[in-house]
Amino acid sequence: MENIWLQAVKRIHAIAETGREFSHNEYDLERYQDISTLAQQLLASLANTPLTAIENLFRPDVDDGGYITPKIDVRGVVFKDKRVLLVKEKIDGLWSLPGGYADLGLSAAENTEKEVFEEAGIIVKASHLYAVRHKAKGEYTPDIRDFYKLFFLCEALPEQEIKAGMETDDVGYFSIDDLPPLSKGRVIATDIHHAWEFVCNPARPTLFD
Template sequence: MNDKWVEFAIRIQSIAQAGLQYGKDKYDRERYEELRQIAAEMLSLKTDIPVNKIFDLFCNESGYQTPKVDTRAAVFVDGKILLVHENNGTWSLPGGWCDVDQSVVSNTEKEVQEEAGFSVISEKIIAVQDWRKHNVVNYAYGVVKIFVLCRYEGGEFEKNIETTEIRFFDKNNLPSDLAVEKCTKEQILMCFDSYENPNAATLFD
């Protein structure tokens, strides 16, 4: 979905949502509702997803629209990085949406525990990235991705509803079937660079 059509729809929806939040005139609010409907129809035509489903997913929030936060953990053991095998058959750094009651640190550590069964300690922010610049975008809203270097403390994989197995990979033997909307090869190599260069600065867009 990385194209200008989607970008325009996202911008129209954002303007409409802000207008509905702060607009006072009932006629202006009607216009903002119409803009929101147009944005949903644009995405529906582009994706072949029914307008009502687009509207439920894309136009269901109130207040000023802001990006969602996704945290990803880079856990190294003996120079290899931990990846988890998703239910859909792809590999990814452990992580996920930052829950409303969690900080970046606590959410990162929680996700590793849930997906890999490991206890880790967050030590450093590797990068803060706008995923539109780095990932295959499959959501019609902004996402800020935060990559965190973590120290392995212990634990072992346990069966769960999100992942089927875990494995450690070296930089020259990364799997080809990555969940590129979650992490790309370039982002994993970025984590290796931070791990191998302790004084490396945090990267951000």
């Protein structure tokens, strides 16, 4: 669960940016800009991150500004018996379910299938959306951005060999009872265990916060 101060500052920044988008009063616009700048400074302090890195998150070419909404992260879960497909992230050397930001022009399921192919080298079909998580409410590594995380069960086409992609160093199947060190900004063990519970009981409802 995120620190309450981080939650509050992210919310303040979102309110300020929304105010800048819809206000037409020059004095209000100046105040909203001041609030946004202060929120970015606080975010940098809370995250122990240089202010320039925080500012880059809100540039027009990074985020379209205006009404601030959560980003979308998609993850695909592929099982072989009771082993789950994981990829080793180049960025931190830890393991995760294949996935990443959802790209424009594709559905959530299509994005998930694309990510699994790019990171693990196999063609899959997304079959069930088993969980929708608000990252800030989970036991993930805290993030200055806000995310909805969509988890899909996927079925792999037969007779395919897994292979690492451009953003991954390794790929493999792991017992869900003996998982490698996970990249907890991306996935936590609970996400994988919930997926297996869904496999065992497909009638169970989709999990959501």
